[in-house]
Amino acid sequence: MNADSKLSIRGVSRTFEGTRGQKTQALLPIDFEVRENDFVTILGPSGCGKSTLLRIVAGLDFPTQGKVLLDGQLVDGPGADRGMVFQSYTLFPWLTVAQNIRFGLRERGMPEAQQKERSDYFIAKVGLRGFEHHFPKQLSGGMQQRTAIARALANDPKILLLDEPFGALDNQTRVLMQELLLGIWESAQKTVLFVTHDIDEAIFMANRVAVFSARPGRIKSEIAVDFDHPRHYTIKTSPQFIDIKARLTEEIRAESMKV
Numbered sequence: 001m002n003a004d005s006k007l008s009i010r011g012v013s014r015t016f017e018g019t020r021g022q023k024t025q026a027l028l029p030i031d032f033e034v035r036e037n038d039f040v041t042i043l044g045p046s047g048c049g050k051s052t053l054l055r056i057v058a059g060l061d062f063p064t065q066g067k068v069l070l071d072g073q074l075v076d077g078p079g080a081d082r083g084m085v086f087q088s089y090t091l092f093p094w095l096t097v098a099q100n101i102r103f104g105l106r107e108r109g110m111p112e113a114q115q116k117e118r119s120d121y122f123i124a125k126v127g128l129r130g131f132e133h134h135f136p137k138q139l140s141g142g143m144q145q146r147t148a149i150a151r152a153l154a155n156d157p158k159i160l161l162l163d164e165p166f167g168a169l170d171n172q173t174r175v176l177m178q179e180l181l182l183g184i185w186e187s188a189q190k191t192v193l194f195v196t197h198d199i200d201e202a203i204f205m206a207n208r209v210a211v212f213s214a215r216p217g218r219i220k221s222e223i224a225v226d227f228d229h230p231r232h233y234t235i236k237t238s239p240q241f242i243d244i245k246a247r248l249t250e251e252i253r254a255e256s257m258k259v
């Protein structure tokens with residue numbers, strides 16, 4: 001298959017079995033390739049299987065059929081090579097910001113001084129200097145998500161998997177977080193798979209937007225987004241942006257009607 005493929009999703013389907021034997025087909029077989037440094041956003045109606053696909057890539061769930069390869073290696077469980085950020089805040093509440101960020105590094109046995117250097121670097125990167133010793137409950141939602149992103153990045157994963165990470169934030173904070181993540185991507189180059197409900201967000205950050213069909217989910221279409229980097233939020237009012245948005249809105253509307 002694709003030689004420059006970072007992540008290969010090959011024929012991945014998922015059927016859930018209920019306790020009374022009833023079956024829910026969440027995903028139809030999906031083939032999808034993510035290239036190194038791609039920023040792919042995934043849009044689709046509620047319940048179409050987006051989180052299921054992300055969880056499979058994360059190794060938190062398993063496909064009924066098919067397989068996922070990361071750098072050619074079979075994904076068969078969770079691993080530090082994939083950094084996850086979810087919508088609901090998943091920080092360890094008993095650890096401080098710095099301790100949360102250093103958690104994975106400590107697990108790996110990284111020397112103390114290096115842990116500190118890395119966590120300091122990412123704390124600065126996400127604008128949390130001065131909050132190193134705060135606990136999650138002492139932070140706003142946006143700050144908690146910034147910590148979660150810093151934690152994911154500190155592990156230097158091969159791919160960043162984000163499932164509606166800004167979904168619970170107010171609009172203002174959300175836009176700031178989009179700019180923050182995009183800025184990190186622009187400077188650090190990362191491969192990103194990002195699920196969102198927000199069409200503006202999907203276009204603003206991505207170089208490819210994948211649209212899921214209604215459940216059982218499959219990738220119905222894909223749109224390339226080729227605005228220059230660094231991107232400024234003012235592109236959102238450009239004719240090209242508005243055109244892509246109109247196309248995506250129509251596609252998603254058509255799928256949502258089927259639900």
Ligand SMILES: Nc1ncnc2c1ncn2[C@@H]1O[C@H](COP(=O)(O)OP(=O)(O)OP(=O)(O)O)[C@@H](O)[C@H]1O
Pocket residue numbers: 016017024025026044045046047048049050051052053215
């Ligand atoms: N562990 C599970 N057991 C049974 N069914 C499940 C499980 N996880 C997901 N499903 C079902 O699979 C389908 C897809 O769910 P999923 O959470 O992937 O959708 P989604 O696209 O992320 O939706 P949303 O946009 O609302 O987050 C749904 O019908 C859901 O009920």
Ligand SMILES: [Mg+2]
Pocket residue numbers: 050051052163
């Ligand atoms: Mg979901």
